[in-house]
Amino acid sequence: MAKNPNFAQVAQITLGGGHKIQGLWHPGFDDFGVAAPQLAKLFQFDSSQASRTIKRLLGKDFQFDSWQSELNPDKVNVVLVKDFEKIIWDWMFYEPKRKDDVLIPGIKIAKEIGKDIFGMGLVERFRDGFGFESGKEFRDNFLEERVKQLESRNADLENNDECWRYVNKELRDEIEDLAKGMGEPDELEAENERLRRILRERGIDPNAPNNFI
Incomplete structure (x- = not known):
């Protein structure tokens, strides 16, 4: 059956x-265009205020x-691709x-989308x-590889954060052990200051609330 020329066709677009x-x-x-509710979903703002926000x-x-459209016989507000591009x-x-x-x-999200699309376009030029031919397969593979790189960077950041937390905890445990075993206040204060200096040298603020374990 032929598609109705008065209805917009729908397809999933990988950004x-x-x-x-x-x-x-x-x-x-x-x-080409995007329905206002779809933009609200993508950019995570209130769908009930989608048209007003746009x-x-x-x-x-x-x-x-x-x-x-094929999905909705009722008319919906649509942002053309040229205006979608402007938002990004x-x-x-x-x-x-x-x-x-x-x-x-x-x-x-717009920064993530824009960076990858710009990078892909530059490589294509x-x-x-x-x-070299740059068809759909190339573009899909390019964006998939970018996602893998992003996931890898996020994992590295999480691992790095865990590493610093571990070092921080070990040093704080050492401070507590020393506090229990040392009787002279001056010696304890000197050792505390030495360990605090080690924390600062590693880029950790010993007094920051988020560094307390």
Whole structure:
């Protein structure tokens, strides 16, 4: 059965940073877009305020398109890809302020997406220059590899954090043992200061609340 040309078709789109979204293509307009609720889901802001938030991001002159789709016969507000691009691009270089608390998760996600898409596009330009084909398989593999690199970096950070916590705990245990075994206050204070200096040399603030085990 032929698809209705008045209804947008739906497909899952793989973005950068391991993020995905349900994208739209309207055959009647030959244009791509994303429904406002999908953007709210992607960028983790209140879906009940999706249209209002997007208008705030894109400016008072921005106007939604209104499409029906294969998934929803009712018309929904749609952001065209050119405006979706603008949100990602603007957020890549935006430093959030206190009033932007609800947008901070989305800003982080936009930076992850933008970095990977930019990196992929740059590599593709070099591949084109040297006559290499860059089809769907290349693009999918590129983004999958970026996700693996991100996961590896996160694991390294977690392991590093655990390492510092272990060193911190060992040194604090040593301080406690010394406190129990040493009778002279001056000697105890000198040893405490020596161990605190070791902590500081390792980049650990011995007085920081999050360093207390």
